[in-house]
Amino acid sequence: MTELTLGKALGAGLRQAMKDDEKVVLLGEDIGRLGGVFRITDGLLDEFGATRVIDTPLAESGIVGMAVGLAFRGYRPVVEIQFDGFVYPAFDQIVSQVAKLHYRTQGRVRMPITIRIPWAGGIGAAEHHSESPEAYFVHTAGLRVIAVSNPEDAYRSLRQAIASDDPVIFFEPKRLYHHKGEVDLEAPLADAPPMGLARVVRPGTDATLITYGAMVSTALQAAEAAEDEGISLEVIDLRSLSPVDYDSVAASVRKTGRVVVAHEASREAGVAAEVIASITERCFEYLESAPLRVTGHDVPYPPAKLEKYHLPDLDRLLDAVDRVLDRPNSLTGAEA
Amino acid sequence: MTELTLGKALGAGLRQAMKDDEKVVLLGEDIGRLGGVFRITDGLLDEFGATRVIDTPLAESGIVGMAVGLAFRGYRPVVEIQFDGFVYPAFDQIVSQVAKLHYRTQGRVRMPITIRIPWAGGIGAAEHHSESPEAYFVHTAGLRVIAVSNPEDAYRSLRQAIASDDPVIFFEPKRLYHHKGEVDLEAPLADAPPMGLARVVRPGTDATLITYGAMVSTALQAAEAAEDEGISLEVIDLRSLSPVDYDSVAASVRKTGRVVVAHEASREAGVAAEVIASITERCFEYLESAPLRVTGHDVPYPPAKLEKYHLPDLDRLLDAVDRVLDRPNSLTGAEA
Amino acid sequence: MSPQITPIADTAQDLELSERILTPDGTRIANPQLDAYVADVDAAQLRALHRDMVILRRIDAEGVALQRQGQLGLWAPCQGQEATQIGTARALAPQDYVFPSYRETGVIYARGAQPGDYVRMWRGEEGAGHDSTALRVAPLQIIIGAQTLHAVGYALGISHEGADEVAVAYFGDGATSQGDVNEAMIFASSYRAPVVFVCQNNHWAISEPVSVQSQYPIAGRAPGFGIPSLRVDGNDVLACMAAMRWALDHARSGKGPAYIEAVTYRMGPHTTADDPTRYRQEGELEAWRRRDPIARLEAHLKSLGELGEEQFAETQAAADAVAKEMRAACLGMTTRPPLAVFDGVYAEPHTGLERQRSEYAAYLATFEGEA
Amino acid sequence: MSPQITPIADTAQDLELSERILTPDGTRIANPQLDAYVADVDAAQLRALHRDMVILRRIDAEGVALQRQGQLGLWAPCQGQEATQIGTARALAPQDYVFPSYRETGVIYARGAQPGDYVRMWRGEEGAGHDSTALRVAPLQIIIGAQTLHAVGYALGISHEGADEVAVAYFGDGATSQGDVNEAMIFASSYRAPVVFVCQNNHWAISEPVSVQSQYPIAGRAPGFGIPSLRVDGNDVLACMAAMRWALDHARSGKGPAYIEAVTYRMGPHTTADDPTRYRQEGELEAWRRRDPIARLEAHLKSLGELGEEQFAETQAAADAVAKEMRAACLGMTTRPPLAVFDGVYAEPHTGLERQRSEYAAYLATFEGEA
Numbered sequence A, B: 001m002t003e004l005t006l007g008k009a010l011g012a013g014l015r016q017a018m019k020d021d022e023k024v025v026l027l028g029e030d031i032g033r034l035g036g037v038f039r040i041t042d043g044l045l046d047e048f049g050a051t052r053v054i055d056t057p058l059a060e061s062g063i064v065g066m067a068v069g070l071a072f073r074g075y076r077p078v079v080e081i082q083f084d085g086f087v088y089p090a091f092d093q094i095v096s097q098v099a100k101l102h103y104r105t106q107g108r109v110r111m112p113i114t115i116r117i118p119w120a121g122g123i124g125a126a127e128h129h130s131e132s133p134e135a136y137f138v139h140t141a142g143l144r145v146i147a148v149s150n151p152e153d154a155y156r157s158l159r160q161a162i163a164s165d166d167p168v169i170f171f172e173p174k175r176l177y178h179h180k181g182e183v184d185l186e187a188p189l190a191d192a193p194p195m196g197l198a199r200v201v202r203p204g205t206d207a208t209l210i211t212y213g214a215m216v217s218t219a220l221q222a223a224e225a226a227e228d229e230g231i232s233l234e235v236i237d238l239r240s241l242s243p244v245d246y247d248s249v250a251a252s253v254r255k256t257g258r259v260v261v262a263h264e265a266s267r268e269a270g271v272a273a274e275v276i277a278s279i280t281e282r283c284f285e286y287l288e289s290a291p292l293r294v295t296g297h298d299v300p301y302p303p304a305k306l307e308k309y310h311l312p313d314l315d316r317l318l319d320a321v322d323r324v325l326d327r328p329n330s331l332t333g334a335e336a
Numbered sequence C, D: 001m002s003p004q005i006t007p008i009a010d011t012a013q014d015l016e017l018s019e020r021i022l023t024p025d026g027t028r029i030a031n032p033q034l035d036a037y038v039a040d041v042d043a044a045q046l047r048a049l050h051r052d053m054v055i056l057r058r059i060d061a062e063g064v065a066l067q068r069q070g071q072l073g074l075w076a077p078c079q080g081q082e083a084t085q086i087g088t089a090r091a092l093a094p095q096d097y098v099f100p101s102y103r104e105t106g107v108i109y110a111r112g113a114q115p116g117d118y119v120r121m122w123r124g125e126e127g128a129g130h131d132s133t134a135l136r137v138a139p140l141q142i143i144i145g146a147q148t149l150h151a152v153g154y155a156l157g158i159s160h161e162g163a164d165e166v167a168v169a170y171f172g173d174g175a176t177s178q179g180d181v182n183e184a185m186i187f188a189s190s191y192r193a194p195v196v197f198v199c200q201n202n203h204w205a206i207s208e209p210v211s212v213q214s215q216y217p218i219a220g221r222a223p224g225f226g227i228p229s230l231r232v233d234g235n236d237v238l239a240c241m242a243a244m245r246w247a248l249d250h251a252r253s254g255k256g257p258a259y260i261e262a263v264t265y266r267m268g269p270h271t272t273a274d275d276p277t278r279y280r281q282e283g284e285l286e287a288w289r290r291r292d293p294i295a296r297l298e299a300h301l302k303s304l305g306e307l308g309e310e311q312f313a314e315t316q317a318a319a320d321a322v323a324k325e326m327r328a329a330c331l332g333m334t335t336r337p338p339l340a341v342f343d344g345v346y347a348e349p350h351t352g353l354e355r356q357r358s359e360y361a362a363y364l365a366t367f368e369g370e371a
């Protein structure tokens, strides 16, 4: 076990993937000499050379389109999008090409492309640097979507994503890049849990708190705070947003009967809507109260000084927990 | 009252909007001399001239980006995207500019842009010509999203969309372009129901069938078929997907306690997920069974010969109705 | 650098302003720049090119007929563009890889398409009409311009491996307006990737004349990106072949990308769903009929005494045979079973989709035995 | 058209290969093409330009300082680019409309920005730092290249109205790779829109040297799109002003778009979050220090005997005063209340969002009175 930041774990994952398979090539803006604006690819240019760590012109559609061409030739391109808000110029190539070519060709053309996206808010960044676009990709058939929440998972999932023969949109919570955790760099990939599984990060019995990415730690804090009040929360880190591991989710909901789903992304037609609709379909008779969402508001990501009023925090989670538990709380007040 | 096809009703709506406000300009590929590949803008070039009906170079990002610039100058641009599958190159301009500029400037810069999208499948078209991308836009804060289902609504809603000071993504079901209906061309816009309202197109008591666009007629057929079996279905045409008129939806659900939500778009994180999550939040105690979704599968839109196995049809709707009514049916069989 | 403007293209004279070897009446003229590239092309090869073009036109006519008869959902005719497609595609080496748009029937023909390959996609049976790996041709691309970037990525792979291959992107005049096509030139130039861009300027993007996309010769754009370009008479099969050989040589020898604008004309509708009488004049069509690429080579061959009746008849027979096979393949196609709608979305199991598939299978099963 | 390649740009010599009026040591040289455009610029105007550049540098330094002190989230310094920004912006007419990127501090200064306007966005208070309508400058644009299309749309409006205005788009060398910027040239050219493109080639896009975007002079791209272009020494304020006047005249007189590449250098980091020592050599920086735009004009003015001690001191004082006001405005800003997070999403009521707002208001109310 090695203690690494999430950022360093991702770098280690890239390095290992590149060692494992010489068809793995990295593409992106500033990923070479600079090592990326978040330094995730630091050192890889020196180690693997400019044919495998490729600084690109400043054009996201071009980068992803080129990755498609490399995939046609048998490569496994790993694209770095510099910030979440800059993935949209590549949207057409992702949705119409990356996601569809395997299906169109009935599997004759594979698109083992990983698109890494430094992701989400909470870092006081400027406009367009704090987006949570995951729902767009979850809604897009043909893609897999991964969101990591800790160094160990980051290291392992990234290697799995790169090794996958399917395209993977890989979300890296920016605000955790410097968070540390133990990583087992030696554990064989084959022994790791498959990429599509959720993880119960804290077992509990009274209600299930489902989230992913940086909000997993907020959820854990909420669970601790709730424990002080005698409430036992089960916390699930989805890890994979497409597919969602509904077997694990449903098992938890059948146990607790009460659910809160949380994410930073805005609410309308977001991932939480999907999770709640699926839970309702599968576990209706087990539900003891309406599953609730705690999400960013349906506003464009606000300026930095206002982001704390946009992002779900401990209090908003606890408020929702109270409500699914039918406890008196901020909104229902004494009425409940 | 005049009998018009949905396509002609849209053309009439455009013509009226252009007469009402000289700041309304149309932009798109082939919308001038050709009148658009669906002939929606037929005759408008002759009537309003080339400064108001503008054939553009073949680049969707360019078209929408130019519309943004025109909006900065006080115009009300109406963009035609030639087919649903060609909106993605404009995604960045829509999501990062059209949707956000009003918010960024606290309302000082308005974006009264209407983006018309000939939409969805069922016409045996080639690849990329049958997409249902509405969930992407519903998830995008700052946009309004409209989906029309009949000529009268098309005429009225299009004029409302153009008159709105907000950006509107306007979905036109291609397969209904030739369907006819009565349109009151003279009714003052002010008397029309506001753009954001849903419509109960058929009242009923046993279950609520919620949909929009071309599937409204399938839903009505289902209601008729159900009636033969003594089941009374309430059919709701959402009309507006952002905002969704949850007051109307909730009123129906409180009455019936049973819900099916249907659309052609694929399921994961689609509009039906949103509707079901919201219904569950608002009407949990009224629900007598799990709300169900009937949607396209989570596959890229299939080749034309397979589309009938992808699109929800009468039988799939009825099957879901049986299930929300806890009646023996195809999937639950005798067990239910 | 001083203010400068590229000369405005005179679209009426477009063809005359481009490089050629055969004039419209079939006369061979000297072209110092291109001649060397086709010095080896003898009468037999010229006849083969003629044969290719005749067969291609026949395939195209069969496609239109099959669509009119309800056998295809759509067809994108390439009549008029035979010289461009055959001339450039016959210059390819077997190991080269093509990224076409949707109109390159002649290119997939030249790459060895099977009879059914022409129609499988247009009939709506499959998402891709041919086997990309077998033909070394990517699936037809409908998203305008997207394939140009794929070609650049592929070419980057070639260059990193030092392979003796070239990637080729075909696209139309309308496509030149798309961001992707411009990005493709930028990336190709920065990486000196072995890619050849072939713009078929057929003067129309559906109803929009090329002047909506560019008031200046399209080939004039490439040099600004550091890419050498040639503007060639796209109805002159020899000039097209020569230009393509120049471009392929350039790319193959490590000098980076090259760009060809082939000036041609779409004689038919945009697709079978289009009605060109709404937007273009019969006179324009008439003028281009006189520049027909097949008639031109025929006149040339005849002037050489190299196209006899017998040869002519054999070519027609061959063309009819291909068309017959194509029709038979089309009519013989069987649609995949309903559950095929789920096939091939992912390379590895996806639990969400697997569940949907089995639910749908169970649902379908309830109809079994029904009338 | 024959195979042609634009000459490879010698980036080390970049500046020498562009149009100029003042040499780096401040000597005025004849420029037949540009001189006429600045014939009216007398010593007083030169001093005003100098003053502008000094004040701009001071504003920029204050921005950096405020960021270092935790008052701003980020700052994008424009040190080194003063001549480009002041020279071009001072050529604008009041009625012209500017679509900037995020680095055009000098442009918003020249358009009459209020002290707080420089920092409001970078501090995270609002989405846009200044009032667009008041300054006739669109909000700073962070999505690379997106604003160029907005400028073209705006210009199309101008041209349809026959108004005596020009739209101007500023963007960087990196931006030239974006599809949007290329589409902007295409649309502008097709519509002959009165728009001026100003590419500030400051040699770097974060860590990527301009050679990653283009191995050829960027100004060389425009003519291929039918847009005349000028490559100008971006550290020569007179040349920048002259070039901009040429471009504005061109656009204003109905001839369509014009393009300027101003060759300059970003002396500081990309933003305060960047560490340029990771990717560039001190030597390069040193060479560019010797081409400093302010020092150059100073040398010129001194050689004319037009920049006395007193004038110099007054300028410094004015710069300090602006910086002080800027700091005061920054420190005096109050963050809007929590519910402002919902303000201005829509121009008309949106029931979904209104409900969210009232739910959130109710939620916030529960904390009232808490510690």
Ligand SMILES: Cc1ncc(C[n+]2csc(CCOP(=O)(O)OP(=O)(O)O)c2C)c(N)n1
Binding pocket: B029, B058, B060, B082, B086, B089, C103, C142, C143, C144, C171, C172, C173, C174, C175, C176, C202, C204, C205, C206, C266, C270
């Ligand atoms: C991104 C995108 N936008 C629009 C279309 C619709 N469309 C199909 S073909 C076409 C015109 C293409 O013209 P050109 O590139 O000249 O090729 P040609 O059809 O003439 O061969 C258009 C607008 C499309 N397929 N893709």
Ligand SMILES: Cc1ncc(C[n+]2csc(CCOP(=O)(O)OP(=O)(O)O)c2C)c(N)n1
Binding pocket: A029, A058, A060, A082, A086, A089, D103, D142, D143, D144, D171, D172, D173, D174, D175, D176, D202, D204, D205, D206, D266, D270
């Ligand atoms: C679409 C998009 N992609 C990436 C970025 C990240 N980014 C911000 S500035 C920059 C470099 C821009 O370089 P250039 O255009 O030369 O302008 P400069 O910063 O040098 O003024 C990059 C890559 C962005 N803001 N937008």
Ligand SMILES: [Mg+2]
Binding pocket: C172, C173, C174, C200, C201, C202, C203, C204, C205, C206
């Ligand atoms: Mg064309």
Ligand SMILES: [Mg+2]
Binding pocket: D172, D173, D174, D200, D201, D202, D203, D204, D205, D206
């Ligand atoms: Mg730069």
